[in-house]
Amino acid sequence: AETTMEKIARTGTLTIGTRTGSPPFAYVNKQNEWVGFSIDLVEQLIIPSVSKKVGKSITLEKKESAPATRIPLLSSNAVDLIAETMTDTRSRRDSVDFSLTFFVTGAQFLVKRGSPIKGIKSVGGKRVAAQQGATNAKIIREKTPTAQLREFPDQPTAFQALAQGQVDTYTNDGIQLAGLKAKAPNPRDWEIVGDFYSYEPYGMAMRKGDADFRNVVNNGLMDGIDSGKFFEIYDKWFGPKGEVPYPMSPEVKKFLIYQAVPK
Amino acid sequence: MRYQFDWSVLWSGQTGQWLLQGISTTLEISVLAWLLAGVLGTLSGALRTAGPRPFSALSAFYVEFFRNVPLLVWMFFWYFGIPLLLPRLAQDWLFAHGAEFWAGMFALGVYHGARFSEVIRSGIQSIPKTQLEAALSTGLTVTQAYRFVIIPIALRLLIPPITNESLNLLKNSSVALTIGVAELTFQTRQIETYTAKAFEALTAGTLIYLVLCLGLSAFMAVLEKRCAIPGLIARVTPAEH
Amino acid sequence: MQNAIDHIVCGAAICKFYTDETLFTVIEFQHVNKWYGSLHVLRDIQLKIERGEVVVVCGPSGSGKSTLIRCINRLEPIQSGEILVDGRQLSDPRLDLRALRTEIGFVFQQFNLYPHMTALHNITLAPMKVKGLARAEAEKFALALLERVGMQDKAGAYPANLSGGQQQRVAIARALAMQPKIMLFDEPTSALDPEMINEVLEVMTNLAKEGMTMAVVTHEMGFARQVAHRVIFMDEGQLIEQESPETFFKAPKSPRTKLFLSKILSH
Amino acid sequence: MQNAIDHIVCGAAICKFYTDETLFTVIEFQHVNKWYGSLHVLRDIQLKIERGEVVVVCGPSGSGKSTLIRCINRLEPIQSGEILVDGRQLSDPRLDLRALRTEIGFVFQQFNLYPHMTALHNITLAPMKVKGLARAEAEKFALALLERVGMQDKAGAYPANLSGGQQQRVAIARALAMQPKIMLFDEPTSALDPEMINEVLEVMTNLAKEGMTMAVVTHEMGFARQVAHRVIFMDEGQLIEQESPETFFKAPKSPRTKLFLSKILSH
Amino acid sequence: MDFSVIANNFSFLISQGLLGFGKFTGGTLRLAIPAIILGFILGIFIGLGRLARSGWVRVPATAYVEFFRGVPLVMVIFWFWFVIPVLLGVPLPEYTVALAAFVVFEAAYLGEIIRAGIQSVPRGQVEAATATGLTSVQTMRHIILPQALKNMIPALVTQFIVLFKDTSLASIIGYVDLTKAAQIVNNREIRPFELYLFIAMVYWLCTYGMSRYARYLERRLSHA
Numbered sequence A: 001a002e003t004t005m006e007k008i009a010r011t012g013t014l015t016i017g018t019r020t021g022s023p024p025f026a027y028v029n030k031q032n033e034w035v036g037f038s039i040d041l042v043e044q045l046i047i048p049s050v051s052k053k054v055g056k057s058i059t060l061e062k063k064e065s066a067p068a069t070r071i072p073l074l075s076s077n078a079v080d081l082i083a084e085t086m087t088d089t090r091s092r093r094d095s096v097d098f099s100l101t102f103f104v105t106g107a108q109f110l111v112k113r114g115s116p117i118k119g120i121k122s123v124g125g126k127r128v129a130a131q132q133g134a135t136n137a138k139i140i141r142e143k144t145p146t147a148q149l150r151e152f153p154d155q156p157t158a159f160q161a162l163a164q165g166q167v168d169t170y171t172n173d174g175i176q177l178a179g180l181k182a183k184a185p186n187p188r189d190w191e192i193v194g195d196f197y198s199y200e201p202y203g204m205a206m207r208k209g210d211a212d213f214r215n216v217v218n219n220g221l222m223d224g225i226d227s228g229k230f231f232e233i234y235d236k237w238f239g240p241k242g243e244v245p246y247p248m249s250p251e252v253k254k255f256l257i258y259q260a261v262p263k
Numbered sequence B: 001m002r003y004q005f006d007w008s009v010l011w012s013g014q015t016g017q018w019l020l021q022g023i024s025t026t027l028e029i030s031v032l033a034w035l036l037a038g039v040l041g042t043l044s045g046a047l048r049t050a051g052p053r054p055f056s057a058l059s060a061f062y063v064e065f066f067r068n069v070p071l072l073v074w075m076f077f078w079y080f081g082i083p084l085l086l087p088r089l090a091q092d093w094l095f096a097h098g099a100e101f102w103a104g105m106f107a108l109g110v111y112h113g114a115r116f117s118e119v120i121r122s123g124i125q126s127i128p129k130t131q132l133e134a135a136l137s138t139g140l141t142v143t144q145a146y147r148f149v150i151i152p153i154a155l156r157l158l159i160p161p162i163t164n165e166s167l168n169l170l171k172n173s174s175v176a177l178t179i180g181v182a183e184l185t186f187q188t189r190q191i192e193t194y195t196a197k198a199f200e201a202l203t204a205g206t207l208i209y210l211v212l213c214l215g216l217s218a219f220m221a222v223l224e225k226r227c228a229i230p231g232l233i234a235r236v237t238p239a240e241h
Numbered sequence C, D: 001m002q003n004a005i006d007h008i009v010c011g012a013a014i015c016k017f018y019t020d021e022t023l024f025t026v027i028e029f030q031h032v033n034k035w036y037g038s039l040h041v042l043r044d045i046q047l048k049i050e051r052g053e054v055v056v057v058c059g060p061s062g063s064g065k066s067t068l069i070r071c072i073n074r075l076e077p078i079q080s081g082e083i084l085v086d087g088r089q090l091s092d093p094r095l096d097l098r099a100l101r102t103e104i105g106f107v108f109q110q111f112n113l114y115p116h117m118t119a120l121h122n123i124t125l126a127p128m129k130v131k132g133l134a135r136a137e138a139e140k141f142a143l144a145l146l147e148r149v150g151m152q153d154k155a156g157a158y159p160a161n162l163s164g165g166q167q168q169r170v171a172i173a174r175a176l177a178m179q180p181k182i183m184l185f186d187e188p189t190s191a192l193d194p195e196m197i198n199e200v201l202e203v204m205t206n207l208a209k210e211g212m213t214m215a216v217v218t219h220e221m222g223f224a225r226q227v228a229h230r231v232i233f234m235d236e237g238q239l240i241e242q243e244s245p246e247t248f249f250k251a252p253k254s255p256r257t258k259l260f261l262s263k264i265l266s267h
Numbered sequence E: 001m002d003f004s005v006i007a008n009n010f011s012f013l014i015s016q017g018l019l020g021f022g023k024f025t026g027g028t029l030r031l032a033i034p035a036i037i038l039g040f041i042l043g044i045f046i047g048l049g050r051l052a053r054s055g056w057v058r059v060p061a062t063a064y065v066e067f068f069r070g071v072p073l074v075m076v077i078f079w080f081w082f083v084i085p086v087l088l089g090v091p092l093p094e095y096t097v098a099l100a101a102f103v104v105f106e107a108a109y110l111g112e113i114i115r116a117g118i119q120s121v122p123r124g125q126v127e128a129a130t131a132t133g134l135t136s137v138q139t140m141r142h143i144i145l146p147q148a149l150k151n152m153i154p155a156l157v158t159q160f161i162v163l164f165k166d167t168s169l170a171s172i173i174g175y176v177d178l179t180k181a182a183q184i185v186n187n188r189e190i191r192p193f194e195l196y197l198f199i200a201m202v203y204w205l206c207t208y209g210m211s212r213y214a215r216y217l218e219r220r221l222s223h224a
């Protein structure tokens, strides 16, 4: 069958699956534009790398993906790359390939300010919202089986449920909760609590066994890290003036730089 | 990339249990919604054909409004919109007791109630007007004429279209997955996300729906035969879902 | 009630029951007008029907015959004029319409038996629900009526399993079950196969002989000739002619009546 | 074609056209049997209809009259025996059934006009589609036929706007448009209001007078008496009696015929 | 309650959501109208297939109808979204997926309507045509179909309304129709009551308009 690079060369487009409601990684802003950190990474680092490889300019096409749909989207060729908030896990590596890690976070809880929930130890018996198909749901099931898990198809519906008090807490990766909180109508009503109860390195997912394409994607990311472009983009979204201020710890920065292997 | 079939995902691990839970939730929500729809539909359908003016207008409004807006919108409406209007205490109680289930149930029941209403109305109207006149001219009251003549005939005529509508309700319960009700389609998707075996999971879900629907319609066909009035052909409304 | 049954069952007694009294107008139309939207279907109708009288109404299709008799038990409202039944004004708001309707039996062209009930049950429904008769009593009476219309052996049959003529006879029995003072018939034989017309006309003839007050819309001129006391001809909502059968058939006054009779009698 | 039109339009010519030839059997039933499932609806029917003959078929409802004439143009298949039309066996696999059907006109109880076409278009459809006539020619012919059935002023009307009698006359014109050698009528007047029966019978009588071969299922005994050459009585799928009208009405042989006639003639 | 959210996003909801002009693949009408037309065409084949004399045609057509009437539309959409592309080995854009799912699903229902419409033409009509020598194809074309189409217009319009409403389910696969557009706005603004009430009104206006039209047609045709 056709490889992904061949497909891109033929169609002149790179199709990615991304989110409409996961600020600041990928969401629809007030101008109804589809933007975010993940999307910028693709546009500014990966597209140039792909264009260079195929020798012509490539356009980007975005489709919506959600935790429950992203692997099927890849395997049905509907998209070539998942660029959103997908955690790289070993079991997922059975079905897809991942790029370098481009963000590191861990799961926490979003609660109304003043909630008794303080972390994964205190959610027993509580109503916990999670996204269907996300890693968090699986972990809660294993670690605190007494929690009443409610799974929603996407992040906004889950947050909605929390906002209305339908659930006591919403669990997701800390950075996403921070994004959600920052974009909420009244950010101060919300609190992110608990230590990371999981380790969530985000990667971009691709169809399995397509080494050429993976190299092109990784090269794009590594070039960005080398040139500092990656950190500019990070600053745009997570810097002090960014959408969701979230300074990068020195360890994470070092980890990212170490990922970029020499030319 | 070639697709690797692995049917064992359907019985290994938790999947079997998920499917069973899905079936039971689908049936629960459908049965409750069916009862609600039945009550709403019968009331408004009868009121629309014979009720006093304000009631028939109200019924007409109910039917036209709920029937003409997508079920999915109603799901969101009942789940995200309505609780906000309730007093705090009621909200808390609801949220502690499976609000998504009840919202889904109401969305389904109220929506299909409006559609039942139409089926019932056309059933009643398909009975010749002279049948009512015959009853009235022997001195029966309008209520008695409905109770003993019109409704019994209509009910028999209605078995096939009601069956149709009931099956639609059962199938439409799948829309409740959008507000997080863990019904059969939701569980099918769940299996798929955990195993990445879309084909197997969807096949299982599809077959279960087929068995439920075909089984129910076979049962209703038997019932229809048992209740048939000699010489009356059924079929009041065309197929619609 | 038991008394009443006896009356009905032995026809002669009934006859007495009605004719003992002096002649008395049971139905009276006073300048009745009726419109369907802009269609003027009854035009200034004036008509009296006496107790025990048999009146046949005929006329071309669409002339308003059905409308005329349907007004008598208020299946249709009228827009002006007045109808009196047994001296009671139909327009009176205090009138107990249901009670009035029990006194008027109505037989339809299309029989209109209740398809989900047996012949017997069709007949007992109203006596049980309206008069509150016990089932046993109602059934006894119903069986007597079925015998009277020659249908005693079909009590348990459903309408769909009866021929048209048989259905119409059950429908007549059903109307009689409320012991009406007046019987109205709207083309009772025109939905029937020709061989079945007679069995229904026979039942009606007997009823007439027993002294029942009857208004019959029909094109069966044989019946009109033999049974009617008066024949009424309607055209375009007007009452054109009312005569004894002899005069009506031999010497109709209006040219419209002549034309109609020529069409209907020649074949 | 022009010739044919002239023939049809001037009735007398037609008459000649048919009767010039020596008498000749156009329809013949040889031991015909037909079942609907286990119901034996035609039992060993033997019957010949000659050219120019008018045969009336009567009998109780369900006796198989409709089935009998519907077999002639193979609207119904038969299970045993043979039917010959103009000497051709209907069972012959090489028979051009469509061509045969154009030689047989059929008139139904329920008219069965095409409701979405005008009277004129109802008549021209088959000549245009089957015979390939040009529209102008077909319409000229159709108008002549409409005149013949007294409907020339209704050429543009849709069936819904015609009375029953008018519809049936158009239906007869439609059947005549294919210039059939035989006309079959299945209770052509029994769905009509009484005042309209005559206008249809008149058209049929004229047709008979012009020498058309006709088989007519009807209960109009006046028509049978005046027009028929032969009256056939059927009961329970059997051909019980076939006689000239005089003998049939005055001295029927079978008791079943007598019973039937007594029922049908008395009212 | 604050309806300014509607005013602020009105053009997005209507032009993107309802009509399909905008940055996203979407539009309720852009999906519903072709789906109706193509579904009707496929439905004619299914409906005629159901009436075919040959079992080779009739049985598969019947199975098709029974199958799709026994499965939720959501399920069918998932099949087209996830499975069919894998089996075919080609990617399908969500517009094609949604369109294909609706056409295939609705054809089962439209086919039944077409069958019922054909069967609603009285037998006598066919007999009259046969008796004057028309062939079965001519009878179908000149006598049955014109009448059948007229008889089924009300049912067809009703089914079109149903389809129009069902297109909201395409939002599940990320197709930005009216429902999804409202969801997107709601994700940001969290004003569910106002937004869902508003789109309910929009849907209602469209469908109620269609159903009035169906009533009107029904009444007009019943006079003829």
Ligand SMILES: Nc1ncnc2c1ncn2[C@@H]1O[C@H](COP(=O)(O)OP(=O)(O)OP(=O)(O)O)[C@@H](O)[C@H]1O
Pocket (backbone or CB within 6 Å): C036, C039, C041, C059, C060, C061, C062, C063, C064, C065, C066, C067, C068
């Ligand atoms: N419910 C109705 N609404 C409008 N017009 C009506 C209605 N019922 C009857 N009509 C019209 O009123 C006129 C008289 O109707 P009616 O049924 O009384 O005639 P009829 O003499 O009984 O005719 P037929 O012999 O055909 O039964 C007709 O023109 C008919 O079309």
Ligand SMILES: Nc1ncnc2c1ncn2[C@@H]1O[C@H](COP(=O)(O)OP(=O)(O)OP(=O)(O)O)[C@@H](O)[C@H]1O
Pocket (backbone or CB within 6 Å): D036, D039, D041, D059, D060, D061, D062, D063, D064, D065, D066, D067, D068
């Ligand atoms: N298509 C059919 N399938 C099964 N039985 C039929 C069918 N058509 C007619 N029959 C039965 O065949 C018998 C003869 O029917 P047919 O219509 O020929 O009677 P008929 O003499 O024309 O009666 P009528 O005067 O009522 O028209 C009847 O018992 C009828 O019920």
Ligand SMILES: [Mg+2]
Pocket (backbone or CB within 6 Å): C065, C066, C067, C186, C187
């Ligand atoms: Mg009448």
Ligand SMILES: [Mg+2]
Pocket (backbone or CB within 6 Å): D065, D066, D067, D186, D187
């Ligand atoms: Mg017949």
